[in-house]
Amino acid sequence: MVEQHVCSFCGVQMEPGTGKMYVRKDGTIFYFCTTKCQNNYKLGRVPRRVQWTNAGRKALGKE
Template sequence: MIRRRTSASDVISTRTFRNCSFCGSPIPAGTGLMHVRNDGRILWTCSDKCKKNLFVLRRDARKLKWTERYVKGGAQVKKK
């Protein structure tokens, strides 16, 4: 078995980044807030602003212009 030496640059470049569950922006490693629901689903938020909009105000991220998940014209919902 051949082992490859890892340098400091390899470690820095392989850090994992998560996306915010509300706005969709990347969250650097070691930051953000993790919320675990009873069903085991994990939600990450990048800031208190996203946390409040997601849980307290229950807003739809597709309708807010400051999020990366914004859809021009608002979210289109299929009618039954």
């Protein structure tokens, strides 16, 4: 069975073989579905404050 990953920024399920894996020096692993998510993470944005993410929609009461 192939392992599916969840995007560390927006929370979307990713298909196997897609996206990027980013590993910090301390060994923390992040998975990003698109460069949009990766760039928002690098800019230091919090997913709860970005409206199009799953966490942002949950914070606004949309889901």
